[in-house]
Amino acid sequence: MPDLDPRWRQDTPGCSSVIHLNNAGASLVPQSVLRAVTAHLEREAVQGAYEAADAAAPELEAAYGHVARLLGAHPRNIAIVENATVAFFQALAAFDFQPGDVILTTRNDYVSNQLAYLSLAKRRGVQVERAADLPEGGVDPQSVRDLLRASGAASGAKGRGGRVRLLAVTWVPTNSGLIQPVEALGQIAEEAGVPYLVDGCQAVGELPVDVARLRCDYLSSTARKFLRGPRGIGFLYVSDRALARGDFPLLLDMRGADWTSADAFALAPDARRFENWEFAHSLVLGLGEAARYALEVGVEPTGLRARQLAADLRVRLAAIPGCRVLDRGRELAAIVTVEVAGHSAPDLVKLLRKQRINVNASLRDYAVIDMDQKQVQSALRASPHYYNTDEEVCALVDALAKTAL
Numbered sequence: 001m002p003d004l005d006p007r008w009r010q011d012t013p014g015c016s017s018v019i020h021l022n023n024a025g026a027s028l029v030p031q032s033v034l035r036a037v038t039a040h041l042e043r044e045a046v047q048g049a050y051e052a053a054d055a056a057a058p059e060l061e062a063a064y065g066h067v068a069r070l071l072g073a074h075p076r077n078i079a080i081v082e083n084a085t086v087a088f089f090q091a092l093a094a095f096d097f098q099p100g101d102v103i104l105t106t107r108n109d110y111v112s113n114q115l116a117y118l119s120l121a122k123r124r125g126v127q128v129e130r131a132a133d134l135p136e137g138g139v140d141p142q143s144v145r146d147l148l149r150a151s152g153a154a155s156g157a158k159g160r161g162g163r164v165r166l167l168a169v170t171w172v173p174t175n176s177g178l179i180q181p182v183e184a185l186g187q188i189a190e191e192a193g194v195p196y197l198v199d200g201c202q203a204v205g206e207l208p209v210d211v212a213r214l215r216c217d218y219l220s221s222t223a224r225k226f227l228r229g230p231r232g233i234g235f236l237y238v239s240d241r242a243l244a245r246g247d248f249p250l251l252l253d254m255r256g257a258d259w260t261s262a263d264a265f266a267l268a269p270d271a272r273r274f275e276n277w278e279f280a281h282s283l284v285l286g287l288g289e290a291a292r293y294a295l296e297v298g299v300e301p302t303g304l305r306a307r308q309l310a311a312d313l314r315v316r317l318a319a320i321p322g323c324r325v326l327d328r329g330r331e332l333a334a335i336v337t338v339e340v341a342g343h344s345a346p347d348l349v350k351l352l353r354k355q356r357i358n359v360n361a362s363l364r365d366y367a368v369i370d371m372d373q374k375q376v377q378s379a380l381r382a383s384p385h386y387y388n389t390d391e392e393v394c395a396l397v398d399a400l401a402k403t404a405l
């Protein structure tokens, strides 16, 4: 495991006050992110908000560059929006789903994404198909292939993808450490000619992202989780392929297009056609700084350290009588979920918070398919990041061991 660099903790004001193992909720921001946000708010207060935005134009532009670099993309491919859900929904809204069209997904896609598919089923007659899982957990790529073939993708019926209009996959779900095989699925989607949307919300900042290897049309994310940016801001990667297809969201805002004559509009040439005009500019700057900082510390080694801390935590928790570690899958991310017999996860969160240990709870309705399969109503979720120490992980284990007794 890569060693702790003391600078990471010196850079993170929150490290001196809490044991923060809730990075899958919202990470502690580095000082430089905090400063980027507050400095802009201060400028807005003294200069006027529109004027401050004009003055910060080069830094705002640079924020797109940092996010793009983090994904192996170009600034023209980045749309900045309020959060990961909005980013995902803007991508979904680029498809004119017709009755009978299939959205192919997994059994572990994020709750709000599943709700959106069900909403599209109700409103547009879309069919939602979920690929089967492997016995060890995680989607079975062969099942995705089979469902594409069954839908007519191979025979070329109704466009190359057959009835499947979209493959949508959550890279790392919210309620477990599962890492889905997103690169393999991207290859399958490309071969079938089916657009591919990846929810990278719990991956960005922990797992290296290269959109060329993912072969995705879209990737959505937030700033606040493993990327360590502020709350209330997210982004959507829009591929050149999607831009060239002329994709745009169902409802356009004046930032996404120019109103050129009474009945006509011209789309923004780049991913900004997925944005809204109004922004929290301070948060855009915070997002940009978080991406720059992540590039500086290196996503590859720091992510490895986060996953190793999580792996150690799983081993320690599994040794506590009454604790059942719930994460399944070939590869696991820095999200650890555990059921503690006789204790509801929300109660444990409150108890631990009194001891200045931050973790979170995942409830059954955050992931009904997975949680029902595991037969749990709620799970405690601990999500270390690279700035956490072994001692902090042990403090959580000790606290839970006392509680589980």
Ligand SMILES: Cc1ncc(COP(=O)(O)O)c(C=O)c1O
Residues within 6 Å of the ligand: 024, 083, 084, 085, 086, 110, 170, 172, 173, 174, 199, 201, 202, 221, 222, 234
């Ligand atoms: C996998 C995943 N996708 C999407 C989201 C939604 O992110 P946001 O709250 O920024 O919309 C979350 C939030 O927990 C998540 O875990």
